[in-house]
Amino acid sequence: MQTLQGQFPSSVGRPHPWHAVIHGSDKPRYVAIADVIADDMRNGRLAPGARLPAQRVLAEALEVDFTTVARGYQEAQRRGLIESRVGAGTFVRDEASTIPCAPEALPVGDAVIPAAQPPVRSSARCSADLSMNLPPDIDDPELLARMRAGLAEVGQDLVDLLRYQEFGGAEQDRQAGVDWLALRGLPVRSERLLVCAGTHSALHAVLGALAKPGDRICAEALTYPGLRGLAAQLGLEVIGLPMDENGILPDAFAEVCRTRPPKALYCNPTLQNPTTITLSAERRQALVDIARHYGVAIVEDDAYGALPVGGPVPMxxxxxxxxxxxxxxxxxxxxxxxxxxxxxxEARHVWQLSAFLRATTVMASPLTVALATRWIGDGTAQAILAAIRAESTLRQTIARGILPGPAPRSKPEAFHYWLPLPAGWSRSSFAATLRGAKLGIVVSDAFSVNSPAPEAVRLCLGGCDRDETRGALEMIAHTLSRPPELASVFL
Incomplete structure (x- = not known):
């Protein structure tokens, strides 16, 4: 390989103090980038805390591919040499190890053979994983201080919270749930509310109470993978209902109710996972009318319902x-x-579901429930929600500006992004290509009730910090800008 050398402009117009010089090497270029970072740290050319150039700037200066630099930075982060900071950039770690680390792959002839992997440092926050659908982290110091204060207050009752609690939640915890759901426009009475150990636990109990093995339930044709897993565990058949831009098609639901009566309709009506579709008010009413006519229960999983402002009321x-x-x-x-x-x-459902929950999860963690109750009561939960909503909207804007193709279906407040693939790409080859760059996504098969699954993938925009997310999206856009044949990782 030829010698590569670059001098980099900083964000304020001055030359960047680091001059990267990558001499001829038989190693892959991304490994050479990580090596030169380690070498320059060892000889003092890169000081602890020094800010590295942005990935695209480094790629242009060295006249190499963007994905090469992205993989080089990921390799350096894997070795514990550098770290990304939200909204600030990439920096040399203050106490980074400079012990040589085996690269993730070694060239052998024309092939690249994976090398033995050293343990990943526990301090690494993210490895460009866009597969887990979780909200962005809170990074506002004042809000974090407020959250910690609430946790400290909860700790004052630690002895009591380490004991068994009332099944279904103590009265103050159920009242906190009433108050929280009132913000969604859902008036409820505390005697009809149960506090559960997460959505999965609640969904398991409801499905177990409504249906027995061999029964049918309906769901979106692309639906929450957890629903598919629970249905399989309970021996239930899932019938996938087609959707348009407004959600489940009512005529399709009515047809199933007439010909193959289901026990329940499961739906994720707001910012649906994975498509981000939100059922319109008219569509919600139509589905409710059909379900009531045929005596079918509706299971409404409103996991993302609080994120939009002014969205439709719950079903x-x-x-x-x-x-x-x-x-x-x-x-x-x-x-x-x-x-x-x-x-x-109905009240009878409380006793029925309480028995199921007691047998499967015993109770929700008292410490966790007490913290939720505290945050809802003092307004911290509302502040966290507003911060997550604002950051999710910002990340959707970033994604729309980077990713190619027509206007996306994804809604502004969602922190997941549904990406139909351009012609020529298959979901399996696309995922394999990104996996070769250590970037995780989820293909449509995980969500698809019917076959064949569409050529599409889901990207989570909340699991990494903003800079890492931006870099991952740029890598995805760059990959899609080339024909699949040029991006193949197969030998």
């Missing part, structure tokens, strides 16, 4: 007599806050 507000409503907080406050509020149509 449970239209039909409280037939809708089992699940309002989880993990997608709108923090993925580790495994709390969901389950609202049931």
């Amino acid at each position: 449970a507000a239209l039909a409280p007599d037939i809708v089992f409503y699940i309002g989880g907080v993990a997608k709108v406050l923090g993925a580790g806050l495994r709390v969901a509020y389950l609202v049931v149509p």
